[in-house]
Amino acid sequence: MFTPAQRLYFLFLFVLVFIMFLLAAYTAWIDPAITYGFWPGIKHGFFAVQNGFIGLFSGREYYAPLVTSGYRWGFWVGLFLIPGLIRVVFEVLGVVVEEMIRR
Secondary structure, eight states, X not given: OOOHHHHHHHHHHHHHHHHHHHHXXXXXXXXXXXXXXXXXXXXXXXXXXXXXXXHHHHOOOSSOSSBOHHHHHHHHIIIIIHHHHHHHHHHHHHHHHHHHHHO
16 A cells, blocks of 8 residues: 555654644643744744644634734744745755765
């Protein structure tokens, strides 16, 4: 059905998703009584999907209700730019490892 490489990829993907949900559950908790700025906005934006999914079952916030304009910028940077940069780093790392294996 699946090749060993595909099974390894799915295992890696499952572990990565589990780690992201675990990090979101404990590090990106949003307190509605606190006003957040730029840096917390980056963190909340990065974990927005996980916080949104957790919020479906627990009533948890994925976007802080009390924010500054810096939070809005940080949220969008964390939502789009940071995952894109991580993807580029993994792609470059994959090319480097592939070249090392070929030699």
